[in-house]
Amino acid sequence: MAPRLFGFRDAAKSALLDDEANALREAALLRINGGAFSVSAAYLHDKGLVGTLGSEFTGQTVARLFRNPAIAGLKRKPDGRLVAAGHPGILTPEQFAQLEHRDAEEAQSDSGSRTADYEYVYGSSDLVVCGLCGASFHGLRTNAGHPGYCCPDGPRADRPGTCGRVRISAQLLEDHLGEQIVARLALPATQRDLEAAREEARALAADLREELDTLNAGVNSLAGMVLRHEITASSAKAAKAEAKQRKKEISRRIRVLERAAATPVVGSVPELVAWWNAAPAEAKAGLAQLMLHRVDVFPGGQGVRTIKPGRVKLWWRNQPPPPPVGDVRDRVSSGGDGGTARSTP
Numbered sequence: 001m002a003p004r005l006f007g008f009r010d011a012a013k014s015a016l017l018d019d020e021a022n023a024l025r026e027a028a029l030l031r032i033n034g035g036a037f038s039v040s041a042a043y044l045h046d047k048g049l050v051g052t053l054g055s056e057f058t059g060q061t062v063a064r065l066f067r068n069p070a071i072a073g074l075k076r077k078p079d080g081r082l083v084a085a086g087h088p089g090i091l092t093p094e095q096f097a098q099l100e101h102r103d104a105e106e107a108q109s110d111s112g113s114r115t116a117d118y119e120y121v122y123g124s125s126d127l128v129v130c131g132l133c134g135a136s137f138h139g140l141r142t143n144a145g146h147p148g149y150c151c152p153d154g155p156r157a158d159r160p161g162t163c164g165r166v167r168i169s170a171q172l173l174e175d176h177l178g179e180q181i182v183a184r185l186a187l188p189a190t191q192r193d194l195e196a197a198r199e200e201a202r203a204l205a206a207d208l209r210e211e212l213d214t215l216n217a218g219v220n221s222l223a224g225m226v227l228r229h230e231i232t233a234s235s236a237k238a239a240k241a242e243a244k245q246r247k248k249e250i251s252r253r254i255r256v257l258e259r260a261a262a263t264p265v266v267g268s269v270p271e272l273v274a275w276w277n278a279a280p281a282e283a284k285a286g287l288a289q290l291m292l293h294r295v296d297v298f299p300g301g302q303g304v305r306t307i308k309p310g311r312v313k314l315w316w317r318n319q320p321p322p323p324p325v326g327d328v329r330d331r332v333s334s335g336g337d338g339g340t341a342r343s344t345p
Contacts, residue, residue, distance in 0.1 A: 003052045003262045005070055013070060013087040019251075021090045023047045028066060028091055032098045037062045048248030053282040054259035054289075056139075058121060067103070072096035122149065123281035124174055124295065126256050127288055131298035131313065133163035134325030139170065149173060149297070166299050168312075173297065176307050178276070178284070180314055181291060185272045190291075193318045197290040198261055205257035212250050219243045260289035293321050 007024045009015040027040035037059035044057045051061055069075055073089025074082045074096065082093070091099075122139030129136050130151035137149040147170040154164015184190055222236040231239075263286035276284060296313040315322040 003258065005068065006052050006065055007071060007090045013085075016088055016090060020049060023049055024065075024071065024090050027062065028095060028099060031066060031102060032095065037066070040066075048251065050252055050255050051282065052255060052258060053262065053286060054126060054252075054256035055121060055123060055282045055285060056125070060121070066099050069096060121281040122147070122170060123285035124149070124177060124288065126285065127292055128173070128295045128297055129325060130163060130166045131296040131325060132166055135163065137297065140167075147171070166297055168297050168300065172307065173312065176312060177288060177295065177314075181288060182273055182276055184291060184316070185276065189318070191272070194290050197317050198263065201257045201260040201290065205254050205261060208250050208254045208257070212247060212254070215243055215247055215250070256289065259286040263287045263290055291317055293317055296325060
């Protein structure tokens with residue numbers, strides 16, 4: 001089943017998802033008023049939103065979204081004309097025309113200025129953690145402009161930081177993960193394991209949606225509780241702030257699970273391998289989510305263009321869940337498993 005389009009409740013676009021739709025309208029206005037795609041992507045990121053496949057928005061993914069007439073309730077005929085698609089729209093047709101006008105203006109100017117706005121898709125950020133401290137890796141370009149992953153817990157002007165000592169080339173890491181995953185796809189039991197993992201992802205996503213509904217209902221009841229003097233206004237404000245943060249966490253986790261659940265797992269080994277080789281980064285990340293618990297990355301030598309044994313530890317889902325990073329660190333050695341971890345001590 002195809003994943004739903006951002007802003008819509010389901011793949012059939014039968015209804016809008018209010019929080020996403022409202023944010024998309026604001027992001028589109030930023031673009032209409034002269035902003036780059038990356039400005040709209042940053043706005044959506046600040047709102048705590050990610051794409052329906054679970055990846056953070058980039059200039060490139062926002063550009064694709066803004067060029068899809070479905071966001072305005074339209075579809076494009078073979079002759080190029082836009083007509084009503086029969087489903088609700090997030091933007092008005094006039095706003096979509098303004099987005100197209102902005103694209104046309106940029107195409108007439110320096111085309112290079114637009115391609116520079118596109119960003120690398122850090123598809124592994126939901127799996128990869130620092131092998132020293134356990135922090136989830138962030139995507140970050142090097143001083144030379146090359147995409148990489150790094151531990152975010154280093155010292156900054158606003159905090160001392162405790163780690164920040166591990167970084168790795170994004171291409172190097174993702175090529176390594178791809179090689180390991182393709183090798184696993186050739187194992188006889190892999191498809192059965194993938195089907196079980198996908199069902200688990202669907203069940204977890206359903207549980208989180210129920211939790212989100214309960215959380216929304218609780219937030220909506222706070223005003224009445226203040227009026228009835230059951231809680232103070234300051235307590236209600238604090239509860240809303242806490243609920244807002246939790247909603248962001250739940251929403252992101254739901255989208256990661258939706259991305260995994262939308263991954264195709266039916267087919268022969270050659271078909272799955274061919275799919276992997278042709279799939280976009282977001283879709284590959286969905287398959288990786290089904291196959292892996294976690295990926296631990298440890299320090300490597302500066303400028304190293306290979307992954308030495310023991311630097312990258314892969315924890316497969318067909319094995320028991322990995323222990324916390326602190327328990328793993330003391331057992332790391334330089335030999336043995338070709339960069340793939342066993343899930344038992």
